[in-house]
Amino acid sequence: MSNLPLDQQTEVKYDEPVDQTEMSFLDHLEELRWHIIRAFVAIGICTIAAFLSSSIVFGEVILGPSRTDFWTYQMLCKLSDLLDTAALCIDKLPFILQSRQMTGQFTMHITSSFAVGIVVAFPYAFWEVWRFISPGLYVNEKKVASGAVFYVSLLFAIGVLFGYFILTPLSVNFLANYQIDPSILNEFDIVSYVSTVTTLVLACGLLFQLPMVVLFLTKSGLLTPEIMKQYRKHGIVVIFFLGAMLTPPDPFSQVLIAIPLIGLYQFSIMVSKRAFKKREHQLKNA
Incomplete structure (x- = not known):
């Protein structure tokens, strides 16, 4: 039994790593290697499954936004009927797809299958990375990142759905x-x-991981809602820059992806404000 006061005992435990098992540098590399291998195995399995399901993955999912019967186009036509206007209805896509390379279709079959594999296996792959990182965190850092796997996966899924059902069909049109x-x-x-x-x-x-990044930085004491408000204009410029870097080089796609990101920035300010208040309350009661 320790002779330290109870509050000091708690403070010591609060600052101790969750997993105190000592490992050498090579042991850490070996453990990291196996986590990465398991993550890539999961992605590989999902990729193979997607490759074997070409009629669904490629025929329906990848090529879906190239057809007028795609869900987004159908919803826009229904909205046009409700508003009694034909301006929103997309009933024609004046383009055709061609394969101008001998390996074009085979290469794109693999590429699309790999993209689907990443999307499907992302939660597990991130969980594997988190399993490697979390044992080395201190108790307070563990609390900061609690629920990280769930929220990162949720935001990733929301971003993928927005990209597939909103951004992609509107950009294609x-x-x-x-x-x-x-x-x-x-x-x-x-x-x-x-x-x-x-x-x-x-x-x-x-x-779409922006709110999680802001939450972690705020709980870590590296960011405040006041800083985000002060540099809002700079943040918007950075958002447009990221949109230009990560999307095809056409202004329409860049603007479309920048609009929800600006909304996410505003939402992240609220997330930061709530996390900052909670952190200040915990520091006062410490």
């Missing part, structure tokens, strides 16, 4: 109908199409 001269036909290569779809979807999944 814009690019398909954009013509500088009626004599120029839009005949897109399958490589370009699949790359655009997968880039938009995965970029949204990653960029």
Whole structure:
């Protein structure tokens, strides 16, 4: 039994790592290697499953936004009927897909399957990474990051859904109908199409992690809601820059992805404000 006062005993435990098992540097590398291997195995299994389900994954999921019967287009047409206007209804996509390379279809089959594998296996892959990181955290750091796997996976899923059902079909419709001269036909290569779809979807999944990043930085004492408010304009510029870096080089897609990110920035300010108040309360009662 320790002779320290109870409050000091609690403070010591609060600052101790969760897992006090001593490991050498090589042991840590070996453990990290196995976590990474298991994560890639999960992605590989999901990729193979997606590759074998080409009629669904490629025929319905990847090529879905290229057809007018896609869910988003159908909902826009229904909304047009309710508003008694045809402006929102997308009933024609004036472009065709071609494969101009001998390995084009096979390469895009693998690429699309791998993208689907990443999306499906992301929660498990992140959990494996978290299993490696969490034992080395202190108790207070563990509390800061509690629920990280769930919320990161949730935000990733929301971002993927936004990218697939909102950003991708609207971008495809814009690019398909954009013509500088009626004599120029839009005949897109399958490589370009699949790359655009997968880039938009995965970029949204990653960029939607902004609230979690803000939450962690605030609880760690590195960020405050006042700083976020003070540098709001700078943050918006950074958001547009990230949108330009992670999306295809057309202004329509960049603006579309920037709009929800600006909303996420505003939401992140509220998240930071709540986390900051909670942290201040804990420090006062410590």
